[in-house]
Amino acid sequence: MPDRLILAIETNLARCSAALVGESGVLAQESVTLQRGHAELLAPMVQGLMARVPLGFEGLARVAVTTGPGSFTGVRVGLAFARGLALALSLPIIGVSSLEVLALADGESGWRAGIIPSAEGVFFALYEDGQTRVAPARLKPEEAQAALAGRAVRLTGPGAALLDNHGGAQIVSDAPCVLALARLAGPRDPSCAPAAPLYLRAALA
């Protein structure tokens, strides 16, 4: 029985990343740091990954993608591409918030939060043992600070140094980890994890 593979795609922030992950582990991954140009890079990157597995697209079982928040364009590039793949291959697609992928990048135990600076405040989400405690939202820094409630929350993301997290770890990273996305999306029910954009900002600011 060949490995059933997940193709994970992440383009929300300052990286363009894709990975092929199976039950036996990571088969292939690529990640490039960039501010713009996700739209040119993504398709050739995925083409390169798929060429490394014998079955190609036929071996895929599902597609996973980050849904934002992040750059509006980056969010749409990933979603449009992932949804196009899912349509053309009749595959289930799973969307996971960039904040959840950041927060749960290296595990799920204890209190963890994802944080991304935004134009007016921060994008923030808080988890306890993998359960959502504060769903992804745009908050004022003081509101995010209050949500920590004095706990030593493990903070991950481009904004990890923005809050006082009472001695918890601050892991400043430029973008969600595509392998964490694949891990979170693997067991998830597609009907409960739609690949729909999460902008958290109005179209007309």
Place this chain on the structure above:
Amino acid sequence: MESKSILLGIETSCDETAAALVRLAAPDGPAEILADVVLSQFAAHAPYAGVVPEIAARAHVEAVDTVIAAAMREAGIGFADLSGVAATAGPGLIGGVLVGLLTGKAIALARGLPLLAINHLEAHALSPRLAAHAPFPYLLLLASGGHCQFLAVEGVGRARRLGSTIDDAAGEAFDKAAKVLGLGFPGGPALELAAQSGDPGAFALPRPLLGRPGCDFSFAGLKTALARAAQMEPLTHQRQADLAASFQAAVSDVVLDRTANAMAAFEARGGGAAPLLVAAGGVAANGVLRAGLSQFAAQRGYDFVVPPKRYCTDNAAMVALVGAERLQLGLIDGLDAPARPRWPLDSEAAAAHPTHVPGRKGAKA
């Protein structure tokens, strides 16, 4: 011979999310439209009396895959039946263009199909070939919300720009005129309807560039004059209709005057033995303009073709058709094809005579 050349077309460059399936049996042959689905975002933009780019991009990404699925169902085919995927890659509102192009890249990659990154202007330029026999070369008036230009269309990938607007596009002028007259959005159809009960001679509005050499356009002065006239007295129903009719008459006069010069330029390039004038783009759906152009073309010994209304406005059938024609010529694009907010069809003419101030990003169209 049974041809398998079926192209999926995807169009997301402005405020229509569209997908179509077109079969082209042979180059220059008749196109068979197997499905043609257009989802208009008009209601989302109506409160702003214009297209808001971020609203458009958001609507495209929510809808484009289901629109494609609907087109596939309508055609009764599967992805395995396709020969290629054609997606508009510009010019247009970049957020929306990216959505359609990335979706197209994904389908092409997943199904091992060639990708064709289509210039939206070329799609309009070839759109008459969807429904009529329109052999190359022909003289094209492309008048839409984003563009207003004359092109000598000499083949696939071979269009020469003869003239272009130096300020607003014709459709933009219609939209803005409708806005100052309080007629709603999109402005073209609303203004045309209001004009039916108006007197086209009621107001002497300016006719920019009338009688001047060349076949460029200008609509800014006309638009300003209309706005001033609209503000002078209370806008009664009749006054609204008279202003709409007078505006439409002014646009029509300018277009016919410019067309005469464009015909001369077209003929100077060799023209064609049985010359053909084609009007495309959303503004070509205007009945008064169509009638005027038809009569004028007949006077000048030109055949005249206007695509049916649904192919004048943005649609994906025209994108699929250009894809099919380009595929037959082997003009395939890479999966790294960029989305281009600015992409003149005739880059040489646009660089040599930039009618839009080009700016650091280069000529628009």
